[in-house]
Every structure is written in structure tokens, then in C-alpha cells.
Amino acid sequence: ADEMTLQLKWVTQAQFAGYYVAKDKGFYDEADLDVTIKPGGPDIAPVQVLLGGGADVMVDWLPSALAARENGAPIVNIAQPFKSSGLMLTCLKEHGIETPADFPGHTLGTWFFGNELPLYSWMSKLGYATDGSEGGVTIQKINFNVDPLLQKQVECATTMTYNEYWQVIDAGLTPDDLVVFKYEDEGISTLEDGLYTTEANLEDPEMVDKLTRFVAASMKGWKYAEENPDEAAEIVLENDATGAQTEKHQKRMMGEVAKLTAGSNGALDPADFQRTVDVLLSAGADPVITEDPGEAAWTHAITDEALE
Amino acid sequence: MRHVLPVLTVVAVIVAIWYAAAIWLNAQWALDTAARQDRTLGAAELVLDTWSQEKPKLPAPHQVVTELWQTTVEKNVTSKRSLVYHAWVTLSATLLGFGMGTALGFALAVGIVYIRVMDMSVMPWVIASQTIPILAIAPMIIVVLNAMGLSGLLPKAMISMYLSFFPVVVGMVKGLRSPSRMMRDQMRTWNATRGQEFLRLRLPMSMPYLFASLKIAMAASLVGAIVGELPTGAVAGLGARLLAGSYYGQTIQIWSALFMAAAVAAAAVGLIGIVQRATLKRMGMG
Amino acid sequence: MWILLGILAWAGGSALNVWLARQAPGRTTALAVPLIFGVTLIFVWEAAVRGFGISPVLLPAPSAIAARMAGSTGVLWEDFVQTVIKGALSGYVIGCLAAFGTAIVVDRFDFLRRGLLPVGNFVAALPIIGIAPILVMWFGFDWQSKAAVVVVMVFFPMLVNTVEGLRDTSAMQRDLMRTYAAGYWTTLLKLRLPAAMPFIFNGLKLATTLALIGAIVAEFFGSPIRGMGFRISTSVGLLALDLVWAEIVVAAVAGSAFYGGVALLEKAVTFWHPSQRGQS
Amino acid sequence: MTEGAIIDARDVSLTFQTNDGPVHALRDVNLSVEKGDFVSFIGPSGCGKTTFLRVMADLEQPTAGTVLVNGVSPEEARKARAYGYVFQAAGLYPWRTIGGNIRLPLEIMGYDRPVQARRVKEVLELVDLAGFEKKYPWQLSGGMQQRASIARALAFDADILLMDEPFGALDEIVRDHLNEQLLALWARTQKTICFVTHSIPEAVYLSTKIVVMSPRPGRITDVIESPLPRERPLDIRDTPEFLEIAHRVREGLRAGHAYD
Amino acid sequence: MTEGAIIDARDVSLTFQTNDGPVHALRDVNLSVEKGDFVSFIGPSGCGKTTFLRVMADLEQPTAGTVLVNGVSPEEARKARAYGYVFQAAGLYPWRTIGGNIRLPLEIMGYDRPVQARRVKEVLELVDLAGFEKKYPWQLSGGMQQRASIARALAFDADILLMDEPFGALDEIVRDHLNEQLLALWARTQKTICFVTHSIPEAVYLSTKIVVMSPRPGRITDVIESPLPRERPLDIRDTPEFLEIAHRVREGLRAGHAYD
């Protein structure tokens, strides 16, 4: 079998169920692939791993992938299993924020490491300064958990529909205590988990063949996971080496993730791509990317073949 | 008794302060929760609540102890939910890194003592190297090593090595230079070779320094292994536990991993202490 | 081509140093040798990056880092103030003073010494990466939590060194004070503190590197949107590796300067100690 | 108490408890020293000379017996700053200049600044170290350091001077010179001096009373009252009286020794 | 070169470069020592005695002049292990037993194990330390340590023994005893001995030749050939010849001194 390595963007969880299912259910074997899945972490930049040769494919979000491209990393989107964005901003109701018009004067927490880009775009679209000045908002970097929201160090925090939101709920708050703003609903959503590889890989026919088989098998995994969410969650749990994940949380997460993958057959929708680029280009004084990367940043070559 | 009583007293005081601090830090959450449920808390209820929250700002001592007990004694040591398993993962990287760091530090020290150019050029850079925040470059080191085909234990051990070689260099340079002028002159009058001088004078003379450095190096090495675990994908090890705990706000888990780490460090350092006493005793310097 | 140049530079640099080291020792050679060593190292790095065509998102060339440093002085300065001046320095001062005060109390009451030091050794073994998130949770995101981390880091090395130093007087030196019927405070001031200075400075020097590392690492666990640790951790995500390395260079230079400053002070204060008189 | 005795030891014993069992450093030592006496203690290494001096200085507590210094206990005498002590090694503080070292006891005892300065100058001249006030101890030879340490003990007004082998590290010529000076000082100031030495000629030359001790358990085997006049030129050492006393001391020493 | 001279120094000068400027430790020193001589060096502190011994031992390079030891340069003599050196302080390695310390040079010089054991036993007996082989240095008194250090220098076959104030730290009785033993040893082994001391009686008692030195720049002011017989009981020290040589040494010393 051909060996392949996949670098995830984050730790083992149902967000990546499709790949674990494909491996566990033997879809990769059927495609004559031997896939190693490397979990990510807060300080891992998957792009570095990809360019360093530590992986053949990676999962990344489009905004940070495009930022990396501008910094000289020749990476290309080859498939897009996630159709919609799970990103949202969650506020505690007690702080009196009901609509985006209430943001000025409040502290919004976000993850950085590339994840802050959509929030900056949104704020600039709303016309709010982000340096804490009069009439603007204060942006605070927070870690990848919801403690700052619970401890009231920030008033709103970035959450994912499938993960952090439920951590807030698990902490004892009810949906009634919260106000959520989904990026998808605000019309500023950006593309999330996609599959990327290097330009060099795409020039190698053998590699292209492997990637094609990989994408096909992965999508099969995703569709299986959508249909059997509980079983998929179990598979994820078995693959979690930290032993920190819980069954309840993963099953719930799988259910939410299935909503995001639904509607994608794996091929990138150029319209979604263009919307993401537009959102990023609009980001105020310090834009994330300075020019439209155009079609060089993605390809249908793999998916066209894979989804035959 | 002379040694135990003071320690027990201090520990008792710390535990008391700890419980008090737990009330102070966790009260807000207890009150907020109660307010959301339209309840009011009596003083006793409040105190009990602050000591038994699921994700407290500061877990109470007994919560940490319970967690430690559950994750060490009550779990099979091969289970991924066993702290013993994670401690072992970290310890193996620590020991490998410690070994490599000691070897590197030792080699550098010998070079500095015997080779003039090294003496003059290396030391400032060794000091500068330690002002680089390792956590910042650890992910990059791991990525680069991965790219070179090194993965698993070795990258973590390299970071341990980076942190642990420094105390060994500093201590051993001092130790290898500790023989007095007269002692070195004696060797000269017997026309001893450099090797003989090293083995029979400098090395034994540096033993107390060596052990003092080894203890510091071991603690540094553990920190290195934990740092190295953070960006390896949080797979296994105490660092991964710390990290996972922090993603999911599991403070109790953080604290128990923390104490486990300190216990591992104390045990490893204690072990060196035992070896030290045995060695020095054999050398008649006990 | 570049690889060849790198090898040549390496050979040239070491040869020059070997030659310099043979010359009569003096201030200039003592400075020049490590400098040449460093310059050679940087040149080899540059040559390797160019020669092997290493991607700038893995390891940027020194020239790229230098260009970035020149271009981003504003950001670097802002981060420097936030991390070094506000976080590291204040924590260093508070931590060292607190440890010093504690050391004097601990030294006075033997019960405390025997109780506190073993516990202190245990606490000192707690890895800061575990402590930092907790302190950030307690003290907030701004520099106060960084200072708190630094305080925790420098406290025990400083305490242990000071306590040890205060005990480092010979029986004869203490007996002399007794024959003068000198009290506790007089003995402390005129004998034990001066005698402890070499140890205290050992602690102070050790604490300088710890302080800087502590402040930067703590920023990884929460910070306002400035600071060296913040910049490093977030720029990696954007693959602005030249900025990351620019911050690392600032950190290394600041750390070495801090260390060097304390070492100079040590030379001035403990001029009388054999280790400073250069007679081994 | 013997009438007029400034130091009076009765049945003093001192046992050190060590890991290897008790060490009897002193046993049943009786001695009385009159005001103005110059007493030398001589005896083989480890016989308890230093220990006895330390008992007088309240640096060691006897396990049995009583000692009176100036009619009071050693502790009270120490608190009253009744004596100056010169240790076996110079023991100067390396972070203070020679002047600073000599000034140290004066600062502690609260002398005025001008008085301090005057005294430091005086004693430095006395021990031939004028001009070295600003030097640090390590810049001086061993002998000069030893003289500085003597100066330090002389700087304040103590009636009693306890000196533990102060001239051990010096060569014979310097030693002779300092012996002369010490005698002159003693004659001038009327201090009482207790002096430990290993050198028989030195003991005989300096003392009005020579105490010969024997080792473990340390006891006094002989107390020799010197018939020599108080005024002693250096060449008194060639007189038959001198040689006779020296002979008696040597015999006393040899009796307590393991050899022969 | 003087015929039969085992050590021959011609116009030896040595200047140390220090931060405070040059220190002239030796200037124009000329000396020749015959085989079997017992030479004592005496002089005030800091006059260059140790330095001269170190030059002979190739531990210091003269800045001018030549030294021959056994007809070759000091370096060659050192490499041929021509001498044993006893330092001013005992300098035993604390992690080795007394036996181990004495065995050390034998190990380094590659003696066979049985030979090592035999030699260690022999020299321990020679210095009266039989039975202490397994003890560590800190379990011995200063005098015993010093004797062990002498034993170490005697353990291997060196023609020349260089001793730098080996008995400085000892009391008079022990010192007398060791002096006697050293003479006996010298008579038996026919070694050439260079011996630094501060004690005039010691120098006179031991030596066939006494070298008197004066301080800075260190030079030889007098070389006294002793008329005493090689066989010397301890009470030779009360004879007029002895006192006369002692007097001459004292005068020589005093001349070089700052006092008087």
C-alpha cells in the first residue's frame, strides 16, 4: 500500500471524524493507502509540517492557508469537505449585548494563530476600531477554551458550534443565558476545514494519483460519519491518545459537524472561495491578505477525478 | 521527627491557606450559578460549593488528591486515562533528554577546560542560548526534526537536552577547574598525562559539582519534555494532560498533572541524591 | 556555491580564533573571540539557508530577520516594553526582594528553614508551563500575571541561594563577632550579608534568564494583543517566521544584556571574592 | 577566688560530644591569672589550648567547673567587652580594607567617628602597617595580615588580650620583632595577656607564667613562674636562666608526648 | 658545570608579570648542589624560596639564566621523574585513602600492582603511619597528613627530594621527631634533599649547606657549609658549633630584613 500522512489542524476529535472513520472502516485500505493521521495542537502550524515534509496533506482553514500563501508557502486547496462555517461569537446575556450594534465598548475574545482573521474582517465591515478606542471594541486574545468567558474576563468569545459552545453549556449555563452570532448568518463566513497540499506534490503524477484516492476515500468516510454519527464518535474516542475526551461531548460534536459537512461532496465551490477572499480583503487597515490569490490557490484536478 | 515536624507544619499551613483561597476564588462562580437558578446560598452552602465545583478556578486539595488517586491507583497503568501511563511517557523522554544533555554538557565542559579557543568563544553563546524562550521555538524544532524523519521520543528529548545541558556545562566547568594550583602542580611533578590528570584529579574533584548540576538538569529536563509534548499534537504525556486540561477547562486535571510532574521531578532528583550520597561515601567524601 | 562559502567561512572563523587565542590575553581578544565565533555562526546559517534552499516558513535567513527587525521597530519596541519592562523586570524585582526578605526570616527561625525549604524544593519542581495558565487565570491577561509567573520562577532559586549564602561564614568569623558582643542585626549587617553576596549574585544571575523566559512563556497562555510571547505564538500561525525570529533575537539580546549587567554589578560588589580576583 | 586574680578557673572540664564518642578536651583545669600577668600556654597539638582560651572568651561552655573573668562569668565579661581576641588565623573580612577591618569593632562598640579614625591610625603604627590602611587583606602577605588582626584586637580598650598562636605563620625575624613589640606594648598598657604558642623560646621570652599542658584529656602538667625581669632585651635568650627555663618547659612537654 | 653537581643554577632570574607591574622574585641566583647534599633554603617570607624550588621542578620557567638538574634541563628531569616534591601544604586528595594517595604517583608511573602495595607499606612504616593505610586524610591530624605527603614523595625512586616547608604546621616535639627521621632517611637513601624552612635551628640541624636569601628581588646573600658531622643526635643543638652557625644564619637573615 502507498503510505500517506495527514496533518490535522487540531487534536483528535469528531471535527476530523471522516478521516478516522475512513481509516477504521478500511476505506483507505480499499484504496490501497496506508494513512497516518497526525493530530495537531495549539502551537502546531500544519503548513510548516506540510512544507517540512512531515505530511503529504493537511487540514486547514482557508483564511490562514491564504495568509501562509502570501508569506511564501506554495500550498493549494485540493478538496473542501466542510461546506459551511461553524464559527460564532458567543456573549453572556448579562453584559447587555443583543445585536452587533451593541459591540462598541465591549471586550471580544478570539483565538489568534490565524483564527482572528474573520473577526477582524467582521469588525472592519461593521466599521468598529479594534484597538479599544472610543466607539470601538477591545479585542482580547484568549486560549482555545471558554474559561475567559465564564470567568468574565471577556464579554464575548469565539466558539465553534460543535465544540466550545457545548463547553459553555456543560459549565452550567443555559442557552437562555447566552447570545450567539453565527458568522454564517452575518454573511461573513469563511471556509473552514479543507484539504491542502503543496504545488510540488501536484506536479508529481504519482502523488496526484495517491491524493485522488485519498480524497475519494476520505469523502466516503465523511459520508459514513454523517450517516452513523454515534459510531463515528466511538471511532474518534478510540483514536484519542490523551484519554481526555468524553463520549457525551464527542457524540454531540459529531452531530454538529455533520451539519457543516452536509452539502459538500468534497469539491470546493469557487463562489465560497471568492466570498472568503472578499471578506479577508475587506479587513480594515491591516488586511490579512493584500491581493486576491486567484485560482492558483485551489484546484479541482483532484476532486474531479476522485468524485467520478 | 526533627525533620518531619516542620515540614508537616508548613504543609498544614499551606493546605489551610489553599482551602481559604479556594473559597475566595470560586465564590463568584457559585454565586453566579445560584443567581441564574434564582437561589440564594447560605454561608455553609457557599463554602461547600466552592470546594466541590466541577471546573473550579482553584480546586480544593481533596479534589486534586481524589483525582490523583483515581487516575493512578484505580486505573490500569496501561490505560490512556492513567496518570502513571502519562508520567511514564514523559519520564522516558525526560531520561533520554537528560542523558543526552548531560553528555553534551560534559563534552562542552571538557572542551572549555582543555581548549583555549572554546573557553574564550563558547561560554557567552551558551549563556545567550538559554535566554531564548524554548517554548517559542519548540514547535519549530519539532517540525524541522519531523521533516528530517525524526519523530516520537527523540524530538522531545532534544528539547530536554537543550534545557539540561546548560547547568551541566556551568557546573562542570567550575568543578573541573576546582583543583588547586598545587594539586595540578603535583600531577606535573609526576609527569602525568592529560588523561591521567583528568581521570585521577579533575574528575573526582568535580563530583560534588557534577551532582549538584545533575539535580538541576534533571528538573530542567522534565520541563523540557513537557514543553516538547505541547506541540507534538498533545498525544500522550503529562504535557498533553496539562494541555488537554486547559482546552477543556479541567482545572482539576491540570492540577493533578502538575502535582504528578512535581512528584516525578522530586523522585528523579531524589534518586540522584541517593546516587550522590553513595558515590561520595565510596569516595570517602560523605 | 553558498554551501562552499559557508564551509570556507567556518574554517576561516575558527582559524582566526585559534590564532587570536594564542595571542597575549587582553580585553580586546576576550571580546573579539566570542564575537568572531558568533559572526561565523550567523554566516554559516545564512549560507546554509541559501545553499540548501530552505523554505522561509521553516527557517528564515539572518538577512531576512535583520530586514524584518529594521522594518518593524515599532512593533518590536512595543512588545519589548510590554514583556521585558512591565512583565519581566517588575516580576524580577518583586520576586528577588520577596525571596531576600523571606530568606532572612527563614534563616532566623530554624524551624521555618527546615519546614519551608523542602516544600520549596517541591514547589520549585512544578513546571512553569503548568503554573503559568493558572496564574494567568488568577491575575488576568495583562502584565501582572506575567510578573506573577516571574515571581514564582525566581523566588526559589533566589531564596535557596540567599539562605545558603547567609550560612556561609566561617566559625571564626562568627566567633569574632561574638567576642565583640555584637547582636543579631549587627552580625547580619557587618558579617553575614557581605559574606552572602557571592551567593546572592549567583541567584540574581540565574534569575535574569528565568525572568525573561518566564515572562515570554506566560504570554503564551494569555496576553493582551502585544508582547513578545504573544507575537511569537501568533506569528507562527501566520507563518511570519522572520518576525518570530526577530522577537527571539530581541529576547536573546535583552537577556544577555540583563545577565551581563548583573554580572558587572557582581564584579563591582564582590570584587574581594577569590572567584572575581581571577586567581584560581 | 584568689585575691587579685583577674582570671580564675576552678576544676574546669570540657567534653565534646562527637560522632566517634566523647572527646575530653579539658579535665580538671585549675588556673589563676593575676592582673598584669603575661601567661603563655604551651603543649602538643590538640591538647586543649585553644579550647581553654575559648572557654575564657565565652565561645565554649565548660561541662564542669567554674571560670571567673574580672570577677564575673565569661559571658558577662564578653558582654562588657572585657577582652580582645586574636585568632589562630588572621580572619580578616575580605570585603573590608585593613583600616575597615580594624574599625569594625569600634563601629560595633559605638565609638565616635573621629575617635575611630585616631585609634586606627595609632594601632596601625604600632604594628608597623602605617600606609596600608586602604589595602585589602588579600593584597597583604600572611604576616602583615596577622599583624592587622593583632591591631584589630588592640584598637579598643580591653583589659585582657587573648592571643591564639598569633605568630604561627611568621618567619623568625619578623617574629622576634613582633615579640619585642608585644612586650613593649604589654609593659606600657599593663594589659593582662594570655598567649598560646608552640615555640618554647617564644613562651619563655614573653611570659611571666608558662602553663604546660598535656594532651587528651587536656590537663595542666606544670605552671612555671618566670624569674626573668620584666625588661627583656632579645639577647636575654642566650642567658643560662633562659636556657634553664626553656629546658624545664621542654622536659614538661616531652613527658606528655607519645615519642621517646 | 661544576663537576659532580646534581643541581646547577647559573644567573637565574625570574620576574612575574602582574597587574601591579612586574615582581622580581629571583635575580641572578647562582647555586650548585652536589649529589647527597642536604640543602636548606632560609629567608624572609616572599623572598623567592618557593619560586626557586619550583624552577628546579620545572613548575616555573626562569626569565633568564639556566638551570641543570642531573645534567639535563628541569623539564627533562621532570619527565624522567628525577625528583619528588613535597608541597607547603599536605595536599592529599580527600577522595583517596592515605594508601591510595601514596599509591597515586606509582599508578601514574605505571608500577606493577604488587610493587605498588609493597612500596606503600614500606613508606608508611618509614613515616610511622603503618595501620593508617585505609583512613581518609580528614581522619588524620595535620601532622599525620604532612607525614603522609612526605611518604608520597618517597614512594617512587627519585634521586632528589624537594621539600617546601614540610614541617611548618607542626608543634616542636613532633617536628624534632620528624627531623630526626628525615636525617636517618637521608643517611640511608643517599638522596639529595632541597629543603625550605623558616626555622633557623631546623636549618642548622638538618643541613650540609644552608642557603640564606634576601627579599625582593630574591637573591642569595650567603651560602654556609656546615662543619657538623653527618651523624647528628638531637642534643647537638646545644653545642657551641651549632649555636655559632645559628648565629651566622641569624645575622645573614637580619641583614636582609627591613627591621633593626
Ligand SMILES: Nc1ncnc2c1ncn2[C@@H]1O[C@H](COP(=O)(O)OP(=O)(O)OP(=O)(O)O)[C@@H](O)[C@H]1O
Ligand atoms: N568543636 C569541636 N568538636 C569536637 N572536638 C573538638 C572541637 N574543638 C576541638 N575539639 C577537640 O578537642 C581537642 C582540643 O582541641 P584544641 O583546638 O583546643 O587543641 P589545641 O591545643 O589548640 O591544638 P593546636 O595546637 O593544634 O591548635 C582536640 O582533640 C580537638 O580534636
Ligand SMILES: Nc1ncnc2c1ncn2[C@@H]1O[C@H](COP(=O)(O)OP(=O)(O)OP(=O)(O)O)[C@@H](O)[C@H]1O
Ligand atoms: N604566580 C605568581 N604571580 C605573581 N607573583 C608571584 C607568583 N608567585 C609568587 N609571586 C611573588 O614572588 C615572590 C616570591 O614568592 P615565593 O612564594 O617564592 O616566596 P617564599 O620565599 O616561598 O615565601 P614564603 O616563605 O611566604 O612561602 C613574592 O613576592 C610573591 O608575591
Ligand SMILES: Cc1ncc(C[n+]2csc(CCO)c2C)c(N)n1
Ligand atoms: C492551529 C489551530 N488551532 C486551533 C484553531 C482553532 N480551532 C479550529 S477547530 C478547533 C477545535 C475546537 O473547536 C479550534 C480550537 C485553529 N484554527 N488553528
Ligand SMILES: [Mg+2]
Ligand atoms: Mg589551637
Ligand SMILES: [Mg+2]
Ligand atoms: Mg613559600
